[in-house]
Amino acid sequence: MILIFSSSGDPSTLDVMRWIHHLSGARVVRINADEEYRVELTFADDDFHVRVNDDAFRLADVSSAWLRKGGFWFKGLFPAVTAAGRPALTRHLGQMLERENRALRDHFHYVLRKRCAVLGSAHGSTPNKLVVLERARELGLRTPPFSVSNLRSHAQSLLASGDGYVTKAMSDGLYLFDATDSKTGYYTYTEALGPQSLEGAAERGAPSFFQRYVEKAFELRIFFLDDQFRAGAIFSQNDEKTRVDYRKYNDERPNRVIPFRLPQEIEHKLSLLARALDLNTGSFDMIVDAQGEYYLLEVNPVGQFGPLSEKCNLGIERMIAERLVAHEH
């Protein structure tokens, strides 16, 4: 049996499941982080019994698991507790339940990893961007120089250097698509640092992440699964509107995405980096400048690979399905 943890709107999950059904008769149980289920669960020794709505299974049944999206998947296992008229206690209890939830989650992942082939990052979270950049440098991968500071004077000196900098979130950035309420999306982009960014800023503000802007010839989106790499080059430089960030692309002239042959040396270093970060799948974002130098920007363990796979005919969904099916007996 194959266990998939995802979220309800993820199109790639559906495509991978189609391939699984097409290639094998394996049973698939999909659990979405954003859906409420009737969950029954019992852990004993190193086995567990789980029933999610009508799907019941034991750990011993699971041959592969794919952690596609989300954090912990059994939502609402710990019902909220309210102490009437005592907000401080209510808050405290809420935090305690959160810790209980996390302890259970960690144990769940531990036994899952021990007993079956797990694809994806255990906690469904992005590795710390700053740590990734440090690690990359240790392995000899180039990264654009960066700094973090809460001083306006620091930002001003960067501006004055004339080199060109961008600023972005240190963590995941904001990506919120509110489908229930206002039906609007919000997300943060990589923005160029300009004089207007500092307008009205106090001398000491929130710490911000600054990174040297590298004039790119093209960008690379690199999907990896174990030691297999599939890369696409994204050409966005021609278009004023997408100079800084590819995600901000415009509809009339979408950026070209074409297959790219990664130099062996870069592929090797990326594979070491993935191992150092304990990731067996994900995507790297890199840029290549006019001189042919490669710079690592970031790694995303749960990125969308669908458009890259389709446009460049990389068969990523099938690769994942084959990896998941391989452990069926």
Place this chain on the structure above:
Amino acid sequence: MDAKTLLRDCLDKYVFLYSDCVPVEGYAASAIYDLTRRLISTFPSAYFPFFELFRARRLRDIVAELGPEERDDFVAFLDFLLEHEYVAVVDDAASFPAISGEWDAPCTIHNAILDVRGQHHDYLKIVEELGALGCQHLQVRSYSKIFGICELAELARLCRGSSIQTLEAVLPYDPSLRDDDYVAVVSAHRVIAGLVLHSADAERRIAVDYGARESVAKLLTMEIQLTTRPIESHLDCGHLSQRQLLPPSTPSFNELHHFNGCLNRKLSIDEGGQVRNCPAMRGSFGDHRSVSLADVVAREDFRRVWRAKNDEIQGCRDCPYRYACTGCRALLEEPDVQDSKPLKCGYDPYTDAWADWRTRANATATMARYQARLHLPIVRS
């Protein structure tokens, strides 16, 4: 950048045609398929050999070989390529391999057609068996009032939980129903991705917005389309005009190199309940009630037409649109010639001209022959 600048500053570089822009050679006109922007543009086939030169030689060496009158044409062609952002200049294109031409999809049957006229089919059996084959799209075409909006709602319910992602319907318009009745059924079943009502009182559209607002609403709306045109039988299908070409994408472009764009992984149940490749094609594989669809689909003689790709069809093989055109194997210019060009195609690859197919010699006579084969017990309200 324009061609003049290029010829001044970049003579020692190679002209690189981005690999998502694929040249397709035709007889009079050839085309570039822009697989990212999903557009096709054509140019005279005389320019086609330049693509080979671009790969092999630096710009300087290409220009050196040109005669003085060829030079202007070359500049014009380069400008055309630059304007569409089909090309860049590079020192070395070795890092950019071509997009792989392989094609496969995670389904045994991709789409199915169900025709209904005088009798109902075993819809439950059909949906269950299509689901087991991974079928993603189902189209139902009704030529009589025995299959109307209530029956569509029932079919949509059957599709729930199956592999079928979209259900499209072509139904006769029922004047006793209000617009709201149609909207109610469509908005209650998200699987219904398209509804056309034929034989209607006017050409118009009814919007279905699923209750979403503002910018999201735009993404979620569907329109029910009403047409006064009576759609009387499967012979109304198969029109191939410029408007009907598929906007090219990597998967469809690749699929059409290997397979027939209309018939590949398709299964149909005609109005008599017979299993066929297409309702308008001869050759039945039995009544759907008595055969298993999986068994039919496994048959080599059922799959044979899937491979009738445009590269092997008269005329089409010289057509620059052949990897964007679904073609048609049911209604042919010469009904008895296996690799004959589709009857309802308006394009002539040898003159690069589009015309109404009916104006072509013998076209109406051939259509009449097809009509004579068919008995139409039209059940009209």
